[in-house]
Amino acid sequence: MSEVQSVDRAAQILQLLSAESPLSVSEISRRLQVHRSTASRLMATLEAHDLVEQEGQRGAYRLGFGLLRLASAVTARVDLSRDAQACCDAAAASLNETVNVAILDAGYAVTITQTVGQRMIGVARQYVGQRAPLHATSTGKVLLACSPAAEQDRVLAAPLEAFTASTITSPEVLTAELAAVRERGWASAVAEWEEGINALAVPVRGPQGAVVAAFSTTAPAFRLPESTFAEHVEMLREAAGQLESRLGYLPGVRASGG
Amino acid sequence: MSEVQSVDRAAQILQLLSAESPLSVSEISRRLQVHRSTASRLMATLEAHDLVEQEGQRGAYRLGFGLLRLASAVTARVDLSRDAQACCDAAAASLNETVNVAILDAGYAVTITQTVGQRMIGVARQYVGQRAPLHATSTGKVLLACSPAAEQDRVLAAPLEAFTASTITSPEVLTAELAAVRERGWASAVAEWEEGINALAVPVRGPQGAVVAAFSTTAPAFRLPESTFAEHVEMLREAAGQLESRLGYLPGVRASGG
């Protein structure tokens, strides 16, 4: 149980509305299992802070623009998000699939920018802000492979959760996989985090040459079979190179892996 | 006073952290005027929902990536935000000033995308998610001038708040100003919302030719004097045209004003 129940409920309301919008006060009271008057007061407080807003006169509620203000403060903190978005847009146009940039944060791969491929508009999963497991995603494998040995040991020592039948759950297998990632300079996830979804990722280096992000593409397995990995990797490398040049990275200086 | 005090406090914490980051539990307790244990519990609940996160072991707190997830749901709802960001980036590069795209929402001009000009990085005011008054901003004047007469009458009937000595507060003067905006196809705000800050805006039309957004540039008055308005308007029209073509608007079809 959370520390402050009413704040917990308010946060749950925001999560409900991000998944499904709009929702009525009554529907929210049913899902939170509280009285309609409780839901109404929670919504009124969130609305006062612009975190939700009411469509029209009678219900229903949706998320408010105040969240954009708060989120802007988050992306402002991540230096590369501004450049990354532009490069995602360009890469999504050339790859014609969903493209993401993720950073390593508190033991997870966190997507900070995403451009949905034309074929996936309206149906693509939202990854921005999502904490993805390092062992089961292409971006996670890239970020982990290029991390200090201590970080890698920490992940390998923890239980490796299975998300699908294909998820790597053996520390030995993961160790070999990370070595292969370093060797060839890219990572793949073949239905390892989500059934039927494949992904490829390459590293993005910062001004000093350290890996600061991973650049990836995601698609249904039938559109991203292993036979096409090489060509997609080349496109990803080109896109990542665009971002790296914006970040001030000079290729050939202390390059490792690919 | 808000309806649910502890939710109100939690929302205030998020606002404090968006303005200044990171902040310690003790500092937050001082600013909210609550006990340190209260602040600690509020932070713990926000942290459980990824709305804040702790840097390192000992304080301090900053906003969390969970806000990006929520904000993504907001921008996903605003159809034109994806295209608008790319056009803002391009326009900011050519204008070399801050550029914004705003939509009309609940009687306000709400900025949905912003690219900060190179000269303003680090110091520019954050407009994204901000509700700007229609009578005192360039985007607001564009959006209001191109609104149905009923919406214009509603704004003109309400008290026109003065934000600076230059703000238009007379309904007659504002009516004439809106007619001029429609006539020439652009609006200006000369230190009307913020002292020393000038702004210019042009309309952005959707597929059916209706005005769906305003495209603006903002700069200190000395860099955007009235003598340079004409050239800046041309650049804005070009940028807005880029966005309009992405949105499917064909110039010459039912064009009104400029």
Add this chain to the structure above:
DNA sequence: GAACGCTGTTGCACTATATGCAACAGTATC
């Protein structure tokens, strides 16, 4: 190394707030 100041956390008791209830007005459907 000791003293001091500040930090964040947590168990506990108390009280102030959050809650549910009841009632109301409004809307949509049959």
Add this chain to the structure above:
DNA sequence: GATACTGTTGCATATAGTGCAACAGCGTTC
């Protein structure tokens, strides 16, 4: 007109939220 559902609000009550005290930890100063 009857019915069902909606969102809001005054009020009383129960519970959660709060402050207090104590603790452990960290950084600074002497």
